[in-house]
Amino acid sequence: MTATAYLSQVLQVAVALALAPILVGWINQCRAWLQGRRAPPLMLPYRTLRKLFVKDAVIATNASPVFRLAPYVVFGAMCCAAAIVPSLATDLPFARAADAIALVGLFALARVFIALAAMDIGTAFGSMGARREMFVGFLAEPALLMVLFTASLISGSTSLPAIVDALAHRDFGIYPSLAFAGVAFTMVSLAENARIPVDNPATHLELTMIHEAMVLEYSARHLALIEWSAALKLFNYSCIGLALFLPFGIADGSDWRALVGAAPLLIAKLAAGGAALALIETLSAKLRIFRAPEFLGTAFLLAVLGMLVNLLLGS
Amino acid sequence: MPAVPLYAQLINLLAAVLLLLAFAMLSQRRVLSLIDLFAAQGAALALSTAIVAWATGQRHLYWSAGLTLGLKVLVLPWILRRLIHRLDIEWEFERLINIPTTMLIGIVLVVFAFNLAVPIAELANTVTRSTLGIALACVMLSFLMMITRRKAISQVLGFLAMENGLFFAATSATYGMPMVVELGIALDVLVGVLILGVFFFQIRDRLDSLGFANLERSRDDD
Amino acid sequence: MRADALPLLAAAIAAWLAIGALGLVRPLAFAFVSRLLFPLGALVALLVAGIALLATAEPVATLVLPLGLPDLPFHLRLDPLSAFFLALLGAATCAVSLFSTDYFRPSEGTAPGLVAFQYHVFVASMATVLIADDAYLFMVAWEAMALASYFLVITEHRIAAIRDAGFLYLFIAHIGAIAILLTFGVLQGGSGDYTFDGMRAARLQGAWPSLGFLLALVGFGAKAGLLPLHVWLPEAHPAAPSPVSALMSGVMLKTAIYALLRVTFDLLHAVVWWWGVVVLVVGLLTALFGVVFAAAQTDMKRLLAYSSMENIGIIAAGVGLAILFRAHDKTLLAAIALTAVLYHCLNHAMFKTLLFLATGAVLHATRERSLGRLGGLIRRMPWVAWLALVGTLAIAGLPPLNGFVSEWLLLQAFLFTPSLPQSFVNMLVPLAAGALVLAVALAAYVMVKFYGVVFLGRPRDPDLAHAHDAGRYERVALAGLAAACVLLGVLPTFVIGVIDRVNTMLVGAAVIRPGVSSWLLLAPIDAQRASYSPLVMLAVVVAVVVLAIQVVHRLYHGRVRTTGAWNCGSPEPTPRMQDSAEGFGQPIRQVFEPFFRMTRELPSAFDAEPRYRVTIDDPFRYWLYRPIARVMEKLAGYLGLIQHGRISAYLALSFATLIVLLFFVR
Numbered sequence A: 001m002t003a004t005a006y007l008s009q010v011l012q013v014a015v016a017l018a019l020a021p022i023l024v025g026w027i028n029q030c031r032a033w034l035q036g037r038r039a040p041p042l043m044l045p046y047r048t049l050r051k052l053f054v055k056d057a058v059i060a061t062n063a064s065p066v067f068r069l070a071p072y073v074v075f076g077a078m079c080c081a082a083a084i085v086p087s088l089a090t091d092l093p094f095a096r097a098a099d100a101i102a103l104v105g106l107f108a109l110a111r112v113f114i115a116l117a118a119m120d121i122g123t124a125f126g127s128m129g130a131r132r133e134m135f136v137g138f139l140a141e142p143a144l145l146m147v148l149f150t151a152s153l154i155s156g157s158t159s160l161p162a163i164v165d166a167l168a169h170r171d172f173g174i175y176p177s178l179a180f181a182g183v184a185f186t187m188v189s190l191a192e193n194a195r196i197p198v199d200n201p202a203t204h205l206e207l208t209m210i211h212e213a214m215v216l217e218y219s220a221r222h223l224a225l226i227e228w229s230a231a232l233k234l235f236n237y238s239c240i241g242l243a244l245f246l247p248f249g250i251a252d253g254s255d256w257r258a259l260v261g262a263a264p265l266l267i268a269k270l271a272a273g274g275a276a277l278a279l280i281e282t283l284s285a286k287l288r289i290f291r292a293p294e295f296l297g298t299a300f301l302l303a304v305l306g307m308l309v310n311l312l313l314g315s
Numbered sequence B: 001m002p003a004v005p006l007y008a009q010l011i012n013l014l015a016a017v018l019l020l021l022a023f024a025m026l027s028q029r030r031v032l033s034l035i036d037l038f039a040a041q042g043a044a045l046a047l048s049t050a051i052v053a054w055a056t057g058q059r060h061l062y063w064s065a066g067l068t069l070g071l072k073v074l075v076l077p078w079i080l081r082r083l084i085h086r087l088d089i090e091w092e093f094e095r096l097i098n099i100p101t102t103m104l105i106g107i108v109l110v111v112f113a114f115n116l117a118v119p120i121a122e123l124a125n126t127v128t129r130s131t132l133g134i135a136l137a138c139v140m141l142s143f144l145m146m147i148t149r150r151k152a153i154s155q156v157l158g159f160l161a162m163e164n165g166l167f168f169a170a171t172s173a174t175y176g177m178p179m180v181v182e183l184g185i186a187l188d189v190l191v192g193v194l195i196l197g198v199f200f201f202q203i204r205d206r207l208d209s210l211g212f213a214n215l216e217r218s219r220d221d222d
Numbered sequence C: 001m002r003a004d005a006l007p008l009l010a011a012a013i014a015a016w017l018a019i020g021a022l023g024l025v026r027p028l029a030f031a032f033v034s035r036l037l038f039p040l041g042a043l044v045a046l047l048v049a050g051i052a053l054l055a056t057a058e059p060v061a062t063l064v065l066p067l068g069l070p071d072l073p074f075h076l077r078l079d080p081l082s083a084f085f086l087a088l089l090g091a092a093t094c095a096v097s098l099f100s101t102d103y104f105r106p107s108e109g110t111a112p113g114l115v116a117f118q119y120h121v122f123v124a125s126m127a128t129v130l131i132a133d134d135a136y137l138f139m140v141a142w143e144a145m146a147l148a149s150y151f152l153v154i155t156e157h158r159i160a161a162i163r164d165a166g167f168l169y170l171f172i173a174h175i176g177a178i179a180i181l182l183t184f185g186v187l188q189g190g191s192g193d194y195t196f197d198g199m200r201a202a203r204l205q206g207a208w209p210s211l212g213f214l215l216a217l218v219g220f221g222a223k224a225g226l227l228p229l230h231v232w233l234p235e236a237h238p239a240a241p242s243p244v245s246a247l248m249s250g251v252m253l254k255t256a257i258y259a260l261l262r263v264t265f266d267l268l269h270a271v272v273w274w275w276g277v278v279v280l281v282v283g284l285l286t287a288l289f290g291v292v293f294a295a296a297q298t299d300m301k302r303l304l305a306y307s308s309m310e311n312i313g314i315i316a317a318g319v320g321l322a323i324l325f326r327a328h329d330k331t332l333l334a335a336i337a338l339t340a341v342l343y344h345c346l347n348h349a350m351f352k353t354l355l356f357l358a359t360g361a362v363l364h365a366t367r368e369r370s371l372g373r374l375g376g377l378i379r380r381m382p383w384v385a386w387l388a389l390v391g392t393l394a395i396a397g398l399p400p401l402n403g404f405v406s407e408w409l410l411l412q413a414f415l416f417t418p419s420l421p422q423s424f425v426n427m428l429v430p431l432a433a434g435a436l437v438l439a440v441a442l443a444a445y446v447m448v449k450f451y452g453v454v455f456l457g458r459p460r461d462p463d464l465a466h467a468h469d470a471g472r473y474e475r476v477a478l479a480g481l482a483a484a485c486v487l488l489g490v491l492p493t494f495v496i497g498v499i500d501r502v503n504t505m506l507v508g509a510a511v512i513r514p515g516v517s518s519w520l521l522l523a524p525i526d527a528q529r530a531s532y533s534p535l536v537m538l539a540v541v542v543a544v545v546v547l548a549i550q551v552v553h554r555l556y557h558g559r560v561r562t563t564g565a566w567n568c569g570s571p572e573p574t575p576r577m578q579d580s581a582e583g584f585g586q587p588i589r590q591v592f593e594p595f596f597r598m599t600r601e602l603p604s605a606f607d608a609e610p611r612y613r614v615t616i617d618d619p620f621r622y623w624l625y626r627p628i629a630r631v632m633e634k635l636a637g638y639l640g641l642i643q644h645g646r647i648s649a650y651l652a653l654s655f656a657t658l659i660v661l662l663f664f665v666r
Helices: A003-034 A044-054 A065-084 A100-120 A124-155 A160-169 A177-192 A220-245 A256-283 A289-314 B006-026 B031-056 B059-087 B099-123 B131-148 B152-174 B179-207 B212-221 C005-025 C030-055 C080-103 C112-131 C135-156 C160-187 C196-201 C208-224 C233-239 C242-267 C273-296 C300-327 C331-366 C382-395 C402-415 C423-455 C462-466 C472-490 C492-506 C534-555 C581-591 C619-640 C647-665
Strands: A057-060 C061-069 C072-078 C560-563 C597-601 C613-617
Touching (some): A003 A044, A003 A065, A003 A220, A003 A256, A057 A065, A057 A220, A065 A220, A065 C534, A100 A160, A100 A220, A100 C402, A100 C423, A124 A160, A124 A177, A124 A220, A124 C402, A124 C423, A124 C581, A177 A220, A177 A256, A177 A289, A177 B006, A220 C534, A289 B006, A289 B099, A289 B131, A289 C423, A289 C581, B006 B031, B006 B131, B006 B152, B031 B059, B031 B152, B099 B131, B099 C423, B131 B152, C005 C030, C005 C061, C005 C112, C030 C080, C061 C135, C072 C080, C072 C112, C072 C135, C072 C196, C080 C112, C080 C242, C080 C331, C080 C492, C112 C135, C112 C242, C135 C233, C135 C242, C160 C233, C160 C242, C196 C242, C208 C273, C208 C300, C233 C242, C233 C300, C242 C300, C242 C331, C242 C492, C273 C423, C273 C581, C300 C423, C331 C382, C331 C423, C331 C472, C382 C402, C402 C472, C472 C492, C472 C534, C581 C613
Parallel strands (some): A057 C560
Antiparallel strands (some): C061 C072, C597 C613
8 A cells, every 4th residue: 555545545536526427418519419409518417516516505304314314415425436446546445445335235225315305305206216226226226236246256355446457457367157247237237227127317307307306405505415426326336337348448556657557548438338328218208107117027047047157067 | 368379369259249238138128129230149159250261261161251252141131121122011010028137037047158158169179169069059149139029020030049149159169160051041941031030921921920929829720 | 250150150040039029019109110120230231241241252161050959950151152142132121121111011911010120030041041050940931931922922811812822822833842851852862961061972873863953943043933834933022112122132032043053052062054055045935925925014013023033044155155164164254144143133232122112102102003103203303313314224234224234244154155066055055135125125125114104204194293202211222332343333343253153153153354454344254255344334334424524515515495295386295295104115015926815904985084005914824824724723633532521531541551551551
């Protein structure tokens, strides 16, 4: 653990905080282009955040402290997650404190808090959103964990940097089980980030919402933090995907020059990934909410299958 | 896995892709997408046969790969699409399948097939022998698909996919069958599909539908 | 302190019995019972916890008490395994006794002094189970435990449903007891020596060890609530007063786990690998069953009871894994799985006790345990609500609290099972890991439902406005348990250090090895493979939260306006618009519909007073218990043919039996 390690640790969180809203803006742009609309500016999410921070917060009279605390906890959990996922470097001191299972735990922590906050005001939409979010989560979370397990069976470690090291910096090998994991992961990240086909980030119809229904009662700085956390979550998921399936170019830490080289590569990979996400969203239609378990169940079983294939072919 | 040569890794990957496509077929309701998936499976099969041919230097396997490509990726899907178009069932889909349960049964079958294949694979001496389990699983999944479907055309697709699994077992695990056998099988499949196509028209003319539920009912009448 | 731990513990058990006896002296003196006896019991429990904790590091101590039948003295033994469970018992009992100081009211069914007697006999018998070293004392204590808890369950015996629940409990407890008796019969191996020492030394041959194990699994599984002998659990827990539910769920279920570990690892040496597969599969099925049913419940105590099943299932899965590894001589992996088991026992004892006590406080404050009439209590009962939040997050398996640590360890054990000789077991492991993770994720769903419906939102009933917060002793008890949840969560290496003494005794390996794990960093195998440091994680999350609050308030402003809820512009939301408990569980009911036996009463569009009612029955009762009951009834009917009610006929039958028996043993 050198000073470079701590530097890359801090740098990585800073990059995540800075890039996450831009990633959302980029996906919105791509979607607009693909759907033949005029694209909103790339920096629009930033402007929204600024606007929200400046406004006065309005909260319901009967809001409990849970409601006011939740945005901060969610934000904290997402920052923590951004520190674990190797996006720029693998020499991360904090990643020793929390491995892939803890990462899933952090996502679950954020989910539980935001669901509790949604139930706090006691409105119909809030509790509906909370119920649906937990419903999506109970299948998505195991699927994500199974995807990570497949990768950790390959690398013999549950620590994310060690997984990336094994996948990127060891001998080149093709891992068939990762094909399953990749499909499952794509499905999970669509569901977890409130994307079509499970949820629609741009919807204005309350009855079809999941994520948006939960945060209806939030305003101003609380909403800003939640939006930022959502962007961070998307960023984290993208980086997990890149780390597992395109791990090349992530600095292995001994050298700060590798770190500098890793940044543009990360941006390029994120841009491609964002465009792919926009394409998937444009090509698919939103599912009925009760088709969602089918979708996620498929993801979960595919991930389990990935582990099985790994056991068969890896031995 | 560094000790395994590259071609074997590629074949393992294609085996996984085949299995993935088998699961995708199992969970696909629309007939047209089913045909696309079948064509993709054929393509993966052709590619893996070609790789085996290249790796082992068996020339006749190139023919076999070409045959697979021509027949399973181009001709059969084309025939089936035309059939669907002519029968005007492009937007039909299966109704009564519980996808998670089917997939769960599928997983159990995969575990079973993998275990079944372990002792058999130990007898073989090829590098890619572990793909035998996957091929077996593909066969079983296609069988499961035939069981769960009600529409005639998806059952035909299940049958074809089953043949894919067998073919993969033959090429990848044991490096191919004699050419005559392959040609014979290919011809059989082609003829089979043609005959089935004729049957579809007959069935539709008689019963106004292609669901097998109607066939069950008509058994007593005729 | 050295060799005196065992006599001290025996004295503590005697003290509990004495306290209970005092309750009988003045059964109706409410203040005497609640202000003196329960705090005294709590004090003894605290001492027991302390002594037992220290005793985990001591060598094995034995003691022979000249009690019981002539020539059949009581053997006591204190080794790390029993000391660990005694510490668990002491800690949980201390909190429950303290809570009971405020809890029991004079108006309820059984007289307070009698309740105190039953309660302390219950605790003392559980402690005796843990230090018994012969089958005789074990069975005496085990049955005393069952009887005492039965009487506690039917404290409010004027309600018929509660009597039914108690009867079911007693019935299953006896099925279990028969199986346990047979277990010991098998284990003594024809030697006639019923001390555990004798059983340890008797090396059984052939199918005998497996038979003994299966009988033990049935017997202790019935007490732990494993499928299919679980039916008593969701009935008895809600029927009992909350402190008793807490003790039963938090401690009594663990005595069954203790006994299972004692028999399989200590007495039978865990040598056959398929035992592990059996326990693993039964455990996972129990976990999934419990959590799915918990999601569908509308009574908060039933919900927690089903959640206990889930946790016991997870623990059993860990036991199965440990047996599997032990049988294949992978001692380090066995130690990890066993650590997960013991850790989860401890965790469950803390957070489930906490939550059951919290429901007790809610029940007292509102006289309501149906989730459909609660809500918004965080504003009326902030102490209970915030402390219950800790328990909720912990039981949902969220980092950095304690539930996560044991689940993390168990998953680690699952992940590093690549090389077992049976290929089918290898294939089973991913499926099992998937089932486990699914159960854990569903537990989060269940707990959000529980907490959200009880404590958050708007009150669903106007009477809730009069709810009052918990009393002083109750708060202390709840706070102690919540603190335990946090401490067990953030300081895992210390806890595992204690558990390692049990590991060393049972499987001969320790998880914490110097140079690999430090006080800050938990690394069960090596740091490259997996490491976890909840303290650092907690520090970082808290730091980010504080920093974010500071930065936002400094850079911008902290202005807040309060007004009515927005609710998308819909005016005047009423509390009935929130999700009811049924509503929140509806997605799970829909997904798992084939597993429930559901009866629904749907309103039609023309009802003047529309009613929606859904009841959910246990399929096991319908498909397994009812057929058995019917067969038994039929047999009893045949037997009834020879019952005429004439004394001489009965005497003739008895005489004939005697003659036949004499003929055979001649």
